[in-house]
Amino acid sequence: MxxxxxxxxxxxxxxxxxxxxxxxxxxxxxxxxxxxxxxxxxxxxxxxxxxxxxxxxxxxxxxxxxxxxxxxxxxxxxxxxxxxxxxxxxxxxxxxxxxxxxxxxxxxxxxxxxxxxxxxxxxxxxxxxxKDKNRQLVELQHETLFQLNQAYGYFVPRQFLSLLGKKSITDIKLGDQTEQNMTILFADIREFTTLSETMTPQENFNFINAFLSQMEPIITNNNGFIDKYIGDAIMALFYNADDAVQAGIDMLEALKNYNTTRGRPGRPVIKIGIGINTGLLILGIIGSKNRMAGTVISDAVNIASRLESLTKVYHTPLLISESSYQNLTKTDYIRLIDNVKVKGKSEYVKVFEVFVIDSKTIRASKSTTTKQFEQAVHLYHDQNFAEAQHIFLSFRDDATAAVYNQRCQKFLNIDTNTNWGKIAAVIKWTPKLSVGHDLIDQQHKELIIKIKDLIMSLGNEDREDEVGQIIEFLKEYVIIHFDTEEQLMQEHNYSGYLAHKIQHTCFIQRFAKFEKDYKANGGRLYLTLQIQEELVKWLLNHISGTDKKLGIFLKKLDCSNS
Missing domain, CATH: 3.40.50.2300 (Response regulator)
Structure with a gap:
């Protein structure tokens, strides 16, 4: 209890x-x-x-x-x-x-x-x-109103019905489902928040609808169908990878024309990112008897979404997974650009760039140097940063190569011998770290868990706001924890108080430097290394040394008072 x-x-x-x-x-x-x-x-x-x-x-x-x-x-x-x-x-x-x-x-x-x-x-x-009952009543009321407003909302794409083996929308029922190997396309407008801030609500809707109206026919013309709109994003399904990739290419080409014809001068150029992945999907009908919806459940969807977000990282508009690449009948103008870890998955995913939409000059350059580029990517992942950088520097006007060059330089500036694979495993709670005081031990455990979360977030390249939230929590929690220890030391006239407090101040300064570097640099692996070298080692040494002495003192004090 x-x-x-x-x-x-x-x-x-x-x-x-x-x-x-x-x-x-x-x-x-x-x-x-x-x-x-x-x-x-x-x-x-x-x-x-x-x-x-x-x-x-x-x-x-x-x-x-x-x-x-x-x-x-x-x-x-x-x-x-x-x-x-x-x-x-x-x-x-x-x-x-x-x-x-x-x-x-x-x-x-x-x-x-x-x-x-x-x-x-x-x-x-x-x-x-x-309060819970009232909240449940309010939620129930909102749900009922929502269902009433959506009384005619049993819309499921015709292709979706066909995959479920249904002729009419009146034939569907809750729980209908099927497994299909399909290709998922995710497309999202770049910097939409910034764009939307310059528009009224009505202009926002007009803008999104105009954009989606340009993209939807391209998807259907390439034998795909839109599963759902997610704000300014599109999730579409295709029966094969060739059609999905061609749709992505056509969408980017259409966007070029749309940007030149969409009205008054001074409007910002619209850019989109597209991620494509192939895998086994579960398509079915979920919801309740009053509100049904067709949906897709699969890790393959998450990977496609992840690839779309990576287009910002590599400054290229169209990325596909290895599973899609292997299902293509033609692989011209495609190159391997990375091998990434996807959140929630144990295996890595190979990422390929489709560069057929580049200018003629850049396309020709990338095509003739594909093998050298992929060799440099492998060297980078083998931690041969100097050799990798030497090759990446030879590629002119290549935005993705420039990203790798910056990464290589950061690692060369730090330590080329670091074993990157062991970084996240450096910090973990063990009984040896116990100082013998329940409250202090519990706070140490929570600190270690949060620092490990931070390492994993950086390693998984989570969104900046997610990483920032963990950093803010750690910053506040460290102060609370140190205050707890210092209060205990003062209450019991601990002789090592001053030296202990100086160490606390030192760590807070180190953490402030880390936060500043994070905001200034944003290099994920660089920051993970900095955590390992500066924060983790300091914290573990502090717990196993200085805090242990405090724990022994408090334990003796408890024994003498009992």
């Missing part, structure tokens, strides 16, 4: 100790903070079930803390019980006015405060249940 977490915010160490002992004796888990600012941070990260809050504290009193907690979405609903020596009615009235649910006067009776805590925890559970 999950223990309820109680956050105690009080500037008096004795008060905290009394409350902690009382609550732990009754199976509550406790988190503590010695001032209001730290209390707010702990509330956000610890997500307690209830808060015990002192009023008279330096810098930020209990009333201000409570007001701040009630202004934050994630802490707004946490019940706050004020515990104070103030006995005036006005003090109590103010406590309730800022959002407190109860008020206990010091010194308090143990049984009284436990009864009040239990009462408010039960009330909170009831409020949660009521």
């Amino acid at each position: 999950k223990q309820n977490i109680i956050l105690i915010i009080d500037d008096n160490a004795t008060n905290i100790r009394v409350l902690v002992d009382t609550l732990k004796a009754h199976s509550f888990e406790t988190v503590t903070a010695r001032n209001g600012i730290m209390g707010i941070k702990r509330a956000q990260f610890s997500k307690p079930d209830l808060i015990l809050l002192d009023i008279k504290m330096p810098n930020m009193d209990g009333y201000e803390v409570c007001e701040h907690l009630k202004s934050i979405e994630q802490t707004r609903d946490i019940p706050v019980i004020f515990i104070s020596a103030l006995i005036e009615s006005l003090d109590k009235v103010r406590a309730f006015s800022v959002g407190g649910v109860d008020y206990v006067v010091k010194p308090f009776e143990e049984q009284e405060i436990l009864a009040r805590i239990e009462n408010h925890l039960q009330l909170r559970e009831l409020q949660k249940t009521l």
